[in-house]
Amino acid sequence: MIGGLFIYNHKGEVLISRVYRDDIGRNAVDAFRVNIIHARQQVRSPVTNIAHTSFFHAKRSNIWLAAATKQNVIMVFESLYKMCDVMAAYFGKISEDCWTPKENTVLTGNILDFGYPQNSETGALKTFITQQGVKSQITSQVTGQIGWRREGIKYRRNELFLDVLESVNLLMSPQGQVLSTNVSGRVVMKSYLSGMPECKFGMNDKIVIEKQGKGGRSEDGGKSSKQSIAIDDCTFHHCVRLSKFDSERSISFIPPDGEYELMRYRTTKDIILPFRVIPLVREVGRTKLEVKVVIKSNFKSSLLAQKIEVHIPTPLNTSGVQLICMKGKAKYKASENAIIWKIKRMAEMEESQISAEIKLLPTNDKKKWTRPPLSMNFEVRYLKVFESKLNYSDHDVIKWFVTSDEVESTRCAADAAGADEKKEGCPVTSSSSSSLLLFLLSAL
């Protein structure tokens, strides 16, 4: 198992070093610093073997996390991430300040024992740290079946918030042909419920709907095929009963208290892209670049996209940018090497355009600009609940929150422009699907 855990700041100064096993010597701390942190080159592999010791390492916002071992261990990245999550939950963000010895020595002691990951439930660990007196309750909680929730939680108002965050990945060939699209979504929940509530979710997953259709509700047949989505795969938070999902396709769980990621899903079929983004890039001489980006909305009339933000990358040697946009506000941010274009809202079938003249500093650098992809974020307020099927009983309010969609058009811009440099860039569509999941919530 894990022999040692080392946490460094970006300069390579040790914030935490915990050795769990004898086979990891104290010099391992320095070996990692010298070979990885101070190597000053791109990380070529997140698993490195230095002098017969294997290091799993990851960098999270200026903090290096490294787990050292000399054995053939299971993958420990998950535990490293969990540790970050716990830190983030405890301190609000991960930074150097998080790793003050007092709390985290206690934390790391509980997360790993003899190198075995033990407990990583944020809630439970918080109790470990914050408890001042002696509460024997915690022991039964962390070893019990519902380690993520303590008993006796009471709220005056029982609330449940649900965010669906989707990101659409689109890969396009230089010829404008869509190579692959997929939507990966996350369902993030905030629950403030009393007691030990048993929650149950259904979703308009194809398999479920088809099953129901067979169950005698043939009149729904035509409708359901329209509304159902084929989910390629989904993964669930620890609290969801997986065997039940496997057999009945129903998501049932007792939620942890507070915020958590209930599920992730991935779909690839029938993705309707709600936006078309068409960038045109023209190189005028060696010191000038003309960029024009057109976005077109392409969704149903009932929807409204809000807080649209388009991120247009610019070359590293940009010296100045002149912008003209039809709608919204645009600004060149030198720190991000990008033009940020913000539009408050866009209705269906609308079109907007921005044109930019980028002045470049002449450089000797022969490396051509790699043309990173454009990306785009927006939110869609999207509420569609089958009221009739909601049979929440003892909870007063169930708030539905926004579905915020995130778009990422991967690599396509780079390809499009890279192929024919002096002519116009090829059209790139990058957009997001707005209505992938319909959730039926029944809180019992």
Place this chain on the structure above:
Amino acid sequence: MMNDSLFSLVCAGEIFELKAELNSDKKEKKKEAVKKVIASMTVGKDVSALFPDVVNCMQTDNLELKKLVYLYLMNYAKSQPDMAIMAVNTFVKDCEDPNPLIRALAVRTMGCIRVDKITEYLCEPLRKCLKDEDPYVRKTAAVCVAKLHDINAQLVEDQGFLDTLKDLISDSNPMVVANAVAALSEIAESHPNSNLLDLNPQTINKLLTALNECTEWGQIFILDCLANYTPRDDRESQSICERVTPRLSHANSAVVLSAVKVLMKFMEMLPKDLDYYGTLLKKLAPPLVTLLSAEPELQYVALRNINLIVQRRPEILKHEMKVFFVKYNDPIYVKLEKLDIMIRLASQANIAQVLAELKEYATEVDVDFVRKAVRAIGRCAIKVEQSAERCVSTLLDLIQTKVNYVVQEAIVVIKDIFRKYPNKYESVIATLCENLDSLDEPEARAAMIWIVGEYAERIDNADELLESFLEGFHDESTQVQLQLLTAIVKLFLKKPTETQELVQQVLSLATQDSDNPDLRDRGYIYWRLLSTDPVAAKEVVLAEKPLISEETDLIEPTLLEELICHIGTLASVYHKPPSAFVEGSRGVQHKRLPGSAGSGESVESPDTGSAAGVSEAPPAVIPSQGDLLGDLLNLDLTPPTTTGPPPPSSGMQMGAMDLLGGGLDSLLGGDLGGSPAMGAGFGAPPAAMPASFTAPVSGGLDDLFDLGGGVGMPMGAYSPPKTVWLPAMKAKGLEISGTFARRAGVIQMEMTLTNKAMSVMTDFAIQFNRNSFGLAPAGPLQVLTPLSPNQSIEVTLPLNTVGPVMKMEPLNNLQVAVKNNIDVFYFSCQYPISMLFVEDGKMERQVFLATWKDIPNDNESQFQIKDCHLNSDAASNKLQGSNIFTIAKRTVEGQDMLYQSMKLTNGIWVLAELRVQAGNPNYTVSTEPIYPIMNISQESNGSLNQTINTVLH
């Protein structure tokens, strides 16, 4: 430094200060001091000097303070073993504390104090804790057993802790079960033969129940343990699989990977035709793909594992090619791994897409990635035959970009493509040669040199190209030097005339001026080969190479099986067995996949070493020079060189000079007969033949004698019936009818001379005009007695083939002049080509195959033989009588295909394919002469076919 005073440096004065604070009466001050100590400790400073003072703080009711002190103990107990005993009492006391948290803390810390003296005192408290009522204490105690075992294995066994631990597997609390399993697994690893984890269906059932209820980490321990179990039959393994599959939807990717491991392993047990097997395959794909949307480090781990999985079961992800397309913002290690998997998944169905992607990648920025992409294109060509052409043209496009490293990488892979598809894409050589100057990496230079040597006969200026490399011979890397040596030797064997100097130069460079033993040895081998037995040299250097295949880069099957058992662990990331990176006894036992219902499909990975030049020699048959090189042989040996073993290089060189000087002259002389000279050579064996040479030389001689021995071959060669060549009317009464035959390896002209005139005929003489094969009478026409009127005489005239050569029309036409006392008469006759087939016309099977492929289709001609009622075997026998040798026979759709070779007296080989359909009297013959130099051409093929036709009838 960073945060607050806690991080301030520990210097001597400070330790003193801390000491005072620790011994203070005020609780608050004490606590603060301990915190400071711990803070220093955590950042790796040495505060062990404070040990007694800190231990003194141990006896406190404050849980927080206790925790900190325990933490300190864990760190420093080992360096202060005597002091550590002081703590024992407190531990024992704390293990009976009413608060389970304190009990657990005590037992956890206890295990971490790695001091032998203490361990004995700890057994009792540990035993109690293992049976504690609180599961939290039990689960901590379970891990403590593993810790204790690490310190003192004997003690743990003697105290019976292992049995207690085994009992914990049946504990009611899943978390306890999980930790007990983890502890047992680890202990079992250091005792490979002990039956600690006695897995039987009952315990498996318990584990599977606990699996649903314990924490994610517990699930991993249990799944890893399950993977070590071998189910009794396929039904049991199916039921386990069914209960493990829900884990594939877990958010923790380590759980998913462990579940995948269990499934991959138990799948071996399932029969392939089972429905469930197919379902399982389908279920495995989505979670694996989902892992690719995790954090990059996890993606990397997932990709390394997927790499193993697609090698074992490519069907799982065969439709998921697109998810492995590289994204712009992937870190480089993810990109490289994705590329690897793309090639593994490439098939005819998706090759177009893959190639388009790879071409894009080849224009990226990262050099490593670009190189790998170019290499990947080559691997696609080798893997998917249909795509080879497209891959080659893509590579050519990339070469046009003139980006240096792209060009070099492309040349390296094109070499591999040549190895896979010999004689198919030679047209690109010209383009490659254009970039010769830009190659600066050894691998690319070596590849280019290999190509030039391999196809020397197709590259006009091969010698110039190689010579240009030779200039800086000593500055090249060994790889290039070796390749250059081999290439020049190949070139010499292919074009002996123009390249003597070159080969001499390279041999002396390699043997005399080089310090590298590999190079020197290879140089000597070639030198000796060339000087002792050039025929053998040709066979060795130009031997047919095994074709490379895509399996070359696959992981060796037994290793793959072992790695599959280690999915989700470090071994699967390194693609190495644990024994390769784990020190000591831990984890070195080899895991194997269970014997499966259908394990016959294990992948083979033929070992194709590509470095050695000898094995790299190309398949090529060079006609006509075999016996010439025999000449070289004796010319080389005649001068009595005094080389002894080991031969000093000067002597060697002398021999080679002879070889090159004398031997080649005669070679150039176009002496096609060979045999007289050969005889002469043998007649004068070298006086002082160096001992080291004896063996190979005599071997060579034996071979040659064998060849000669072939002269006494079986009779029964085809001989056409006599026909009238010269009617009496035309020759003033002399009628000549005759035929040709090959008897005992000698071509004979059998004639019947009949005197139909009124007067006696005497003084017969005969002469041939120049003809296609240089036929000439070997002696005078033996008509001893005068030929009286109406008398006939049978004359047999032996012929040889050393006469002047001129192409005739038709090819086998022979113009003869016969003289007697009356006049000179001219006639022409046609001899059957079959009599020119020599006895050693049996080609090596391998050579035949390669040659058959080599010959361009244009050379082929087809012919049908009508009304032949022999079966294939009889035909084969009959043909053999005429020195048409059957090399191979195969049956395709009721047709017998006979592959035959024959060699003409002038050394030209002819290959034929004879198709015999059972019951159909018509045969189809197609013949292909190799190297239609001289006069064999299209129409000659016809005559060859005719020959076969006539022989068969």
